[in-house]
Amino acid sequence: MTASISDVSGQTFDYVVIGEKTSGLTVAARLSEDPNVTVAVLEAGSANLDDPLIDVPAQFGKQFGNPKYSWEYSTLPQKTANDKVYKWPRGKTLGGSSAINYFMWTKPPTVDIDAWEKLGNSGWSAARFFEYSRKVEKFHPPTDEAVAKANLQVFRPEAHGYDGPLDISFPAASAMEIPFQKALANAGVKVAKDPLNGDPFGVTMVPNSHHPVKRTRTSAATAFYLPNKDRENFKVLPDAHVNRIVIKSSGNNSDVEAEGVEFEHQGQIHIVKASKEVIISAGTLQTPQVLELSGIGDKRILEPFGIKTLVDLPGVGANMQEHSFVSLISELEPSLTNKSLDILRTDPDYAKEQLALFGKGESLFHIGLSSTAFEPLKTMAGEASAQEMIQRQKARVQTQIESGLLSKSLQEQYKLQLEKLENNQSGDCELILIPFGAVPSVVQKGRSCVSITSALNLPFSRGTIHIKSTNPRDQPIVDPHTFEDTFDLDVMTATFKFVRKLSDVEPWKSIITKEVFPGPSVQSDEDIHNYLKEGLVTTYHTAGTASMLPRELDGVVDPKLRVYGTKNIRVVDLSIVPLHIASHTQATAYTIAEIAADMIKGVI
Numbered sequence: 120m121t122a123s124i125s126d127v128s129g130q131t132f133d134y135v136v137i138g139e140k141t142s143g144l145t146v147a148a149r150l151s152e153d154p155n156v157t158v159a160v161l162e163a164g165s166a167n168l169d170d171p172l173i174d175v176p177a178q179f180g181k182q183f184g185n186p187k188y189s190w191e192y193s194t195l196p197q198k199t200a201n202d203k204v205y206k207w208p209r210g211k212t213l214g215g216s217s218a219i220n221y222f223m224w225t226k227p228p229t230v231d232i233d234a235w236e237k238l239g240n241s242g243w244s245a246a247r248f249f250e251y252s253r254k255v256e257k258f259h260p261p262t263d264e265a266v267a268k269a270n271l272q273v274f275r276p277e278a279h280g281y282d283g284p285l286d287i288s289f290p291a292a293s294a295m296e297i298p299f300q301k302a303l304a305n306a307g308v309k310v311a312k313d314p315l316n317g318d319p320f321g322v323t324m325v326p327n328s329h330h331p332v333k334r335t336r337t338s339a340a341t342a343f344y345l346p347n348k349d350r351e352n353f354k355v356l357p358d359a360h361v362n363r364i365v366i367k368s369s370g371n372n373s374d375v376e377a378e379g380v381e382f383e384h385q386g387q388i389h390i391v392k393a394s395k396e397v398i399i400s401a402g403t404l405q406t407p408q409v410l411e412l413s414g415i416g417d418k419r420i421l422e423p424f425g426i427k428t429l430v431d432l433p434g435v436g437a438n439m440q441e442h443s444f445v446s447l448i449s450e451l452e453p454s455l456t457n458k459s460l461d462i463l464r465t466d467p468d469y470a471k472e473q474l475a476l477f478g479k480g481e482s483l484f485h486i487g488l489s490s491t492a493f494e495p496l497k498t499m500a501g502e503a504s505a506q507e508m509i510q511r512q513k514a515r516v517q518t519q520i521e522s523g524l525l526s527k528s529l530q531e532q533y534k535l536q537l538e539k540l541e542n543n544q545s546g547d548c549e550l551i552l553i554p555f556g557a558v559p560s561v562v563q564k565g566r567s568c569v570s571i572t573s574a575l576n577l578p579f580s581r582g583t584i585h586i587k588s589t590n591p592r593d594q595p596i597v598d599p600h601t602f603e604d605t606f607d608l609d610v611m612t613a614t615f616k617f618v619r620k621l622s623d624v625e626p627w628k629s630i631i632t633k634e635v636f637p638g639p640s641v642q643s644d645e646d647i648h649n650y651l652k653e654g655l656v657t658t659y660h661t662a663g664t665a666s667m668l669p670r671e672l673d674g675v676v677d678p679k680l681r682v683y684g685t686k687n688i689r690v691v692d693l694s695i696v697p698l699h700i701a702s703h704t705q706a707t708a709y710t711i712a713e714i715a716a717d718m719i720k721g722v723i
């Protein structure tokens with residue numbers, strides 16, 4: 120049972136955690152391991168436990184548009200992307216986005232985490248990161264049969280954790296995985312050497328956050344809430360929307376101190392007190408809102424709303440970085456008609472039959488997303504063209520520096536991004552096999568499709584997210600500045616052209632009949648740019664809006680994740696990531712929380 124309002128309202132806990140998403144539940148559960156420590160967690164969404172729409176895989180995006188599960192953010196019209204307004208759904212439920220995500224379990228390259236440390240964050244080495252990432256996992260190695268069937272190239276036992284609470288295992292593989300992987304190999308993409316231990320470059324099969332026997336989703340709710348829900352010192356309250364942090368009045372020139380948190384539950388306003396710390400884990404899109412409504416943020420943003428600035432921190436809501444992708448969709452040759460997940464959407468009777476087989480025998484509902492390739496630009500564009508693009512970008516950055524257009528923070532970040540590009544250590548470009556038509560308008564009864572993404576992981580464009588009003592229920596203004604830096608558009612163009620060429624590479628060539636999206640009319644660079652702008656989708660991996668950086672580099676939190684200018688407020692979620700990673704983000708969100716828990720306990 121989740122907590123009731125009387126368990127929380129007016130009570131005092133050692134720690135109050137805002138948002139019980141991926142990171143929030145993880146850090147809260149770890150802190151409550153000590154029975155003498157009390158922890159309350161406030162979550163705006165509902166519990167939604169034992170819900171097949173969350174638990175059963177292969178229902179990608181089915182929760183979107185339903186306020187029971189999903190926040191429906193929209194961006195501002197993007198000036199540098201045909202004025203497009205993009206939809207950015209996120210998880211609003213116990214487990215947050217880990218309860219509606221696409222299950223892929225990947226980890227960043229070593230070089231990406233080392234970059235965090237180089238940006239002034241001592242203690243955030245790749246070695247520590249991987250050690251703590253293993254603490255989360257209960258890894259189930261693939262069976263020999265699965266290895267043979269899915270062509271899993273790499274399995275290194277020492278790369279994984281086996282005693283953690285989150286079951287990680289390989290989903291069933293679609294009939295398209297091996298042709299995809301072999302075609303990539305034939306197109307010059309190597310097999311990844313150590314994908315879950317810092318060297319993900321190349322093609323690989325990745326496991327999923329998924330139970331190997333029950334076949335159901337594993338999430339922060341299954342790993343960190345359910346096993347600990349009966350702890351007397353651990354109270355999780357759903358349907359509790361946090362308005363702001365209550366700050367103790369403090370004299371001038373001293374750090375501000377949180378006294379508790381104000382939240383709304385069933386139309387009533389309540390306060391819960393924190394005797395030690397308030398921990399914000401509201402996710403990259405809402406953590407800045409909580410800070411700003413509490414008087415912590417950029418004075419120039421807060422003053423027009425009449426909010427008194429308690430801590431002037433210009434970095435709050437800035438430095439936003441997002442992964443994005445587009446899909447190239449092909450029709451499958453007729454013998455593979457029932458192998459695409461499209462049929463689950465176009466034939467309800469067949470979907471029912473498959474659902475009846477779920478957890479038994481073979482079912483399309485057992486299939487996950489797993490074949491992926493993280494690649495440097497040179498694989499996509501060719502050595503000479505990649506070098507030319509990188510040198511052009513270097514010159515552009517230099518011009519921006521000389522014109523005084525780049526903050527010191529961005530200068531430091533871009534230096535590291537350019538170094539990675541020049542050393543071919545940048546996993547900018549990602550190809551993912553999606554065993555269905557990833558654009559709903561393409562899906563039709565009687566047609567079976569497969570998609571390959573062209574994804575951008577390490578953008579140069581930086582966005583912002585700030586409050587729209589003083590009403591905590593108003594969604595913040597999301598402005599990702601999509602393609603503002605044209606290098607991002609050029610990288611995605613190169614990746615798309617590479618993906619398109621795969622249609623002529625065996626064995627992929629033999630399993631598809633024709634490209635249905637964007638289709639043969641899209642040929643010139645101008646056409647491709649338009650298709651990228653129109654068809655772009657968030658990869659739901661936003662980072663950076665409360666960056667862990669030195670304060671003089673517009674940082675919001677220090678390396679212990681404490682908000683500058685405060686005595687007892689921390690941020691523990693992906694918003695602390697100062698420079699984005701070439702990886703999907705759930706493993707990183709859990710790992711940040713595991714590290715934070717030990718920092719708070721004083722273990723590290």
Ligand SMILES: Cc1cc2nc3c(=O)[nH]c(=O)nc-3n(C[C@H](O)[C@H](O)[C@H](O)COP(=O)(O)OP(=O)(O)OC[C@H]3O[C@@H](n4cnc5c(N)ncnc54)[C@H](O)[C@@H]3O)c2cc1C
Pocket residue numbers: 137138139140141142161162163164180208209210211212213214215216217219220221222223224225359360361362400401402403404405406409658659660661692693694703704705706708
């Ligand atoms: C559709 C989708 C697919 C994805 N697929 C993958 C994948 O395949 N692999 C992968 O590694 N990653 C994936 N991700 C990303 C990954 O799940 C997230 O990065 C990760 O879960 C962490 O998310 P977050 O930090 O943004 O916070 P979230 O997990 O979104 O959590 C924020 C929580 O805070 C709550 N909250 C917000 N504001 C308030 C407030 N004011 N008061 C109280 N509570 C509040 C929210 O309801 C939510 O529960 C996906 C994400 C989505 C949405």
